[in-house]
Amino acid sequence: MNWKDNVRRVTPYVPGEQPKDKNIIKLNTNENPYPPCPGAEKVLNGFDADSLKKYPDPNVTMLRQALADYHGVSFSQVFVGVGSDDVLGTAFLTLFGGDKPVLFPDLTYSFYPVWAELYRIPFREIPLDESFHIRPDDYRIPSGGVIFPNPNAPTGIYENKENVRKILDQNRDVAVIVDEAYIDFAGEDASVLSLLPEYDNLLIVRTFSKSRSLAGARIAYAIGSEEMIDCMLAIRNSYNSYTMNSVSIAAGTASVEDDAYFRNTVKKICDTRERFTREAEKLGFTILPSSTNFVFAMPPEKCPAAELFRMAREKGIYFRYFSAKRAEPYLRITIGTDEEMDLVLAFFREVYQN
Amino acid sequence: MNWKDNVRRVTPYVPGEQPKDKNIIKLNTNENPYPPCPGAEKVLNGFDADSLKKYPDPNVTMLRQALADYHGVSFSQVFVGVGSDDVLGTAFLTLFGGDKPVLFPDLTYSFYPVWAELYRIPFREIPLDESFHIRPDDYRIPSGGVIFPNPNAPTGIYENKENVRKILDQNRDVAVIVDEAYIDFAGEDASVLSLLPEYDNLLIVRTFSKSRSLAGARIAYAIGSEEMIDCMLAIRNSYNSYTMNSVSIAAGTASVEDDAYFRNTVKKICDTRERFTREAEKLGFTILPSSTNFVFAMPPEKCPAAELFRMAREKGIYFRYFSAKRAEPYLRITIGTDEEMDLVLAFFREVYQN
Numbered sequence: 001m002n003w004k005d006n007v008r009r010v011t012p013y014v015p016g017e018q019p020k021d022k023n024i025i026k027l028n029t030n031e032n033p034y035p036p037c038p039g040a041e042k043v044l045n046g047f048d049a050d051s052l053k054k055y056p057d058p059n060v061t062m063l064r065q066a067l068a069d070y071h072g073v074s075f076s077q078v079f080v081g082v083g084s085d086d087v088l089g090t091a092f093l094t095l096f097g098g099d100k101p102v103l104f105p106d107l108t109y110s111f112y113p114v115w116a117e118l119y120r121i122p123f124r125e126i127p128l129d130e131s132f133h134i135r136p137d138d139y140r141i142p143s144g145g146v147i148f149p150n151p152n153a154p155t156g157i158y159e160n161k162e163n164v165r166k167i168l169d170q171n172r173d174v175a176v177i178v179d180e181a182y183i184d185f186a187g188e189d190a191s192v193l194s195l196l197p198e199y200d201n202l203l204i205v206r207t208f209s210k211s212r213s214l215a216g217a218r219i220a221y222a223i224g225s226e227e228m229i230d231c232m233l234a235i236r237n238s239y240n241s242y243t244m245n246s247v248s249i250a251a252g253t254a255s256v257e258d259d260a261y262f263r264n265t266v267k268k269i270c271d272t273r274e275r276f277t278r279e280a281e282k283l284g285f286t287i288l289p290s291s292t293n294f295v296f297a298m299p300p301e302k303c304p305a306a307e308l309f310r311m312a313r314e315k316g317i318y319f320r321y322f323s324a325k326r327a328e329p330y331l332r333i334t335i336g337t338d339e340e341m342d343l344v345l346a347f348f349r350e351v352y353q354n
Numbered sequence: 355m356n357w358k359d360n361v362r363r364v365t366p367y368v369p370g371e372q373p374k375d376k377n378i379i380k381l382n383t384n385e386n387p388y389p390p391c392p393g394a395e396k397v398l399n400g401f402d403a404d405s406l407k408k409y410p411d412p413n414v415t416m417l418r419q420a421l422a423d424y425h426g427v428s429f430s431q432v433f434v435g436v437g438s439d440d441v442l443g444t445a446f447l448t449l450f451g452g453d454k455p456v457l458f459p460d461l462t463y464s465f466y467p468v469w470a471e472l473y474r475i476p477f478r479e480i481p482l483d484e485s486f487h488i489r490p491d492d493y494r495i496p497s498g499g500v501i502f503p504n505p506n507a508p509t510g511i512y513e514n515k516e517n518v519r520k521i522l523d524q525n526r527d528v529a530v531i532v533d534e535a536y537i538d539f540a541g542e543d544a545s546v547l548s549l550l551p552e553y554d555n556l557l558i559v560r561t562f563s564k565s566r567s568l569a570g571a572r573i574a575y576a577i578g579s580e581e582m583i584d585c586m587l588a589i590r591n592s593y594n595s596y597t598m599n600s601v602s603i604a605a606g607t608a609s610v611e612d613d614a615y616f617r618n619t620v621k622k623i624c625d626t627r628e629r630f631t632r633e634a635e636k637l638g639f640t641i642l643p644s645s646t647n648f649v650f651a652m653p654p655e656k657c658p659a660a661e662l663f664r665m666a667r668e669k670g671i672y673f674r675y676f677s678a679k680r681a682e683p684y685l686r687i688t689i690g691t692d693e694e695m696d697l698v699l700a701f702f703r704e705v706y707q708n
Contacts, residue, residue: 001527003555006452006498007585015412015595032407041403044601049395052570052605053386055563058369082436085594093472098360118447118592144360173355201357209409216406216600227358237366238472240439246570247398247601251406 013114016320025343027334028318030153030182030294032213034268034337037261039254040214047247056246058237063249066256067221071193076226079233080252082243084181084207084220088147089115091203091222094235095175096121098144105134107326109153109179128326132157132288136166146171149179151186154322154332156290158186161195168199175228177203184211184266185273186291193223200225210293211266212255217248269293269335276341283345283352294334296327303351305331315347367468370674379697381688382672384507384536384648386567388622388691391615393608394568401601410600412591417603420610421575425547430580433587434606436597438535438561438574442501443469445557445576448589449529450475452498459488461680463507463533482680486511486642486650490520500525503533505540508676508686510644512540515549522553529582531557538565538620539627540645547577554579564647565620566609571602623647623689630695637699637706648688650681657705659685669701 016029035041064078071078081087092115096102099122104112106125116123126138132155139146146167151158168176176199183191183206196202203224209215222232236243255262277287277295284300299308309321309331320332335341370383389395418432425432435441446469450456453476458466460479470477480492486509493500500521505512522530530553537545537560550556557578563569576586590597609616631641631649638654653662663675663685674686689695 003449003499003527003529004581004585006449006528008448008451008589010588010592012588012591013595015409015591018409018411020411026408029409031409034407035404036406040406044401044403044406045399047398049398049605050389052390052394052398053388053567054380055369055372055383055385055569056572057372057374082597082599083594085596089593094362095357095360097362114592118589145357173357174360175357213407215409215596218410218596218599231358231361234364234366235362235472237369238364238468239443240437241367241369242437242439242569242572245436245572245599245602248599 010114010118013111017318019318021316023316025317025336025340027336027340027344028320030210030292030334031215032210032265032269032293033340034213034265036213036251037255037258039258040251043250043254044247047250052246055242056244056249058241060244060249063244063253063256066253070256071223073196073223074226077223077229079222079224079229079236080244081220081236083209083218084179084205085111086243087205087220087222088177088179090232090236091177091205092116092121093119094232095177095203095228096145098174100142100144102145102147103139103141103143104147105152107132107152107155107324109149112147128155134159134163136163136170139167140170143171143174145174145176147177147179149181150192151182151291153182153292154294154320154327155288155296156292156294157288158190158291161192164192165195168195168202172201175201175203177205179205181205181207182210182292185270185293190291196223196225200227203228208252208255212262213265214252214255217251219244219248219252272338272341273335275338276335276345279345280348283348294332296330296332298329299331300352305329308351311351312347317344317347364468364472367465371672373672375670377670379671379690379694381690381694381698382674384564384646384688385569386564386619386623386647387694388567388619390567390605391609391612393612394605397604397608398601401604406600409596410598410603412595414598414603417598417607417610420607424610425577427550427577428580431577431583433576433578433583433590434598435574435590437563437572438533438559439465440597441559441574441576442531442533444586444590445531445559446470446475447473448586449531449557449582450499452528454496454498456499456501457493457495457497458501459506461486461506461509461678463503466501482509488513488517490517490524493521494524497525497528499528499530501531501533503535504546505536505645507536507646508648508674508681509642509650510646510648511642512544512645515546518546519549522549522556526555529555529557531559533559535559535561535564536646539624539647544645550577550579554581557582562606562609566616567619568606568609571605573598573602573606626692626695627689629692630689630699633699634702637702648686650684651687652683653685654706659683662705665705666701671698671701
């Protein structure tokens with residue numbers, strides 16, 4: 001007998017690289033190329049350091065209220081956490097405690113099976129159709145819950161509200177989590193927030209790491225029925241009462257309050273995405289229709305994904321490559337500034353036009 | 355069947371109140387009355403807000419290296435987390451995966467049974483002796499692991515290294531976690547860090563929330579054998595790859611680098627503790643010998659703990675009161691500034707000398 005015999009073993013998620021060299025064109029972890037809003041900067045640099053001697057507000061009142069006002073829901077319908085991995089992990093632990101398998105797509109965010117394994121939750125991966133869409137009818141089976149990102153990652157593909165509604169209607173008896181990390185890039189009224197009043201089993205998860213340029217501050221949130229949020233808070237308070245630090249609470253609140261900056265940044269990224277897509281298609285790339293701040297792009301045969309990934313890396317351009325079966329012909333390319341994407345296109349031309 | 359049937363239910367930990375009124379003398383959550391070191395303030399207010407658009411360093415290299423250097427251990431022996439609840443919770447999840455009960459004292463930090471319940475870990479609480487000390491011989495039984503704070507909370511009592519060594523020797527086959535949240539207030543060489551090279555099953559947990567005045571930044575860490583830290587990192591990376599935000603990484607590093615400020619603050623608090631203890635004893639209080647930044651104090655019969663707690667609260671003085679069996683005659687009183695403790699003593703004189 002040895003202490004190691006009691007250790008819980010898992011296959012950990014492997015996050016994208018975080019190189020420290022600032023000259024790298026970093027398009028591998030779907031960060032926003034624009035800085036956080038000026039209000040967040042002001043809050044940060046004017047923050048009263050003395051106040052850090054006290055614990056943060058365990059109820060995160062300021063930020064939750066700002067989010068509730070922004071989305072037109074009540075304070076007690078909002079849960080916040082340290083990045084969407086924290087919020088989603090807590091949701092898994094809280095809501096997926098049944099014996100039946102939890103359902104999610106294959107391909108999707110690769111953290112889902114990791115949490116399931118970690119918390120010993122049975123799961124079943126359901127293949128996407130040939131165009132990488134979710135088939136709602138596939139989710140018409142007894143389950144312990146359902147989770148999927150919308151738009152999906154790493155494909156970038158958006159499912160319309162009627163399809164999400166179908167999945168909800170077929171799963172009234174279990175929790176359904178819609179992971180809307182990228183929804184702000186999917187256009188007006190793309191979110192299923194409007195369905196919340198009809199479904200007390202629906203949880204919507206959002207993050208400040210993409211559209212709000214605050215990946216470094218670790219902020220995300222969930223919106224659901226008061227009863228569902230209550231259950232999540234009970235679990236959260238059972239592992240850590242003070243997860244959100246005081247500086248992030250203040251900076252996050254400032255971000256929610258500056259809607260014009262936020263909308264402008266999102267629009268710039270969507271415009272760049274459309275332009276980049278057109279140009280890359282001209283070079284022979286096949287690009288899935290993206291509703292996110294990245295594209296899932298299949299390079300021309302001349303230099304396929306794995307090879308292009310390595311060549312780009314040598315040039316200081318970082319993409320994300322997944323060796324999973326159906327993902328393997330593609331690269332996931334984050335949308336940076338116009339200047340960055342022009343450099344990427346110039347590199348592509350070098351590879352494919354010579 | 356309803357989604358609520360799948361919800362994991364727990365009895366959550368109830369943290370101390372966090373009143374927002376700044377006039378309150380807040381001695382209920384063992385915060386430090388002094389501000390963080392000037393270097394931490396400088397880092398915070400000079401922080402490059404633009405950089406928040408990127409994810410933090412998932413390896414928290416800067417802070418882990420500073421801690422490794424500070425304690426004379428290797429980088430790969432250091433684990434950091436979002437407050438000691440995060441570190442301890444991760445340790446429970448990682449190291450206490452066996453079938454036999456995990457052992458911890460009764461009285462102790464009330465989060466231990468909550469994590470055990472949350473992660474479905476069997477546990478057994480072992481009563482402290484009549485002077486609130488741990489009896490090492492009580493831990494000479496088959497178990498799935500051992501955890502205790504040293505000094506203990508809420509008693510403030512310190513166990514000497516020989517007693518900790520006895521517990522370690524009797525439990526070579528399981529993980530033993532020593533929660534040293536308050537060790538900096540226990541004097542030089544009080545830590546069992548010096549025992550680390552002998553025990554690869556020992557994990558030592560520390561926090562920035564007490565002695566380093568950074569409760570609001572949410573920083574804690576663990577030191578153990580490289581193999582043990584590896585196991586914890588695998589679990590950590592399975593629920594959240596980016597827990598420590600960029601600002602806290604920088605501010606925490608600055609704190610580790612300013613040892614003079616740190617030592618001075620700790621000394622001031624210990625001096626105030628000794629003076630407060632003497633004065634309160636003159637008024638008839640029974641105070642357990644404290645090696646922490648709080649005292650566990652039994653008020654005179656004339657106005658017992660529960661009543662004094664309520665009276666103080668009305669005056670804007672917050673203590674912590676635990677209604678658990680053996681804790682019930684005591685109040686836990688955080689050591690504030692000299693000025694704050696003088697106001698507390700003046701209030702005590704009003705109550706007990708009239």
